[in-house]
Amino acid sequence: MEDFLESLFVTLKAILLLILSTIRNLFPTGFLPRKDVRGQTVLITGSGSGLGRLMSYEFGKLGARIVLWDINEGGNLETLKELESRGVEGV
């Protein structure tokens, strides 16, 4: 019985979130308020290249403090240098 109730709860929650995200997507970008990440710490995995590097720059523009996380140390240091040259705090 407990498993059934838990499954029901998760299913209903998933349906509710699906409905909410569908409604949110009906509005044009920038219409709804966005989460403010200024001064927040954001951890980016794969920050040494590609999408992770770009996400680091984008969150840096929004005023976040970036924690760079990558197995490619050289690439990660390049991202850090670029962030610092833009006045963004990264570690």
Ligand SMILES: NC(=O)c1ccc[n+]([C@@H]2O[C@H](COP(=O)([O-])OP(=O)(O)OC[C@H]3O[C@@H](n4cnc5c(N)ncnc54)[C@H](O)[C@@H]3O)[C@@H](O)[C@H]2O)c1
């Ligand atoms: N580039 C695209 O258009 C695209 C589209 C859809 C999905 N994706 C997916 O997004 C992810 C990133 O794509 P990308 O193009 O930026 O790839 P990328 O190879 O340029 O970057 C991936 C980074 O992750 C790092 N990495 C790998 N294993 C790691 C680990 N265990 N811990 C920490 N860092 C690790 C790598 O060193 C590398 O710097 C991939 O999973 C890719 O399949 C990419």
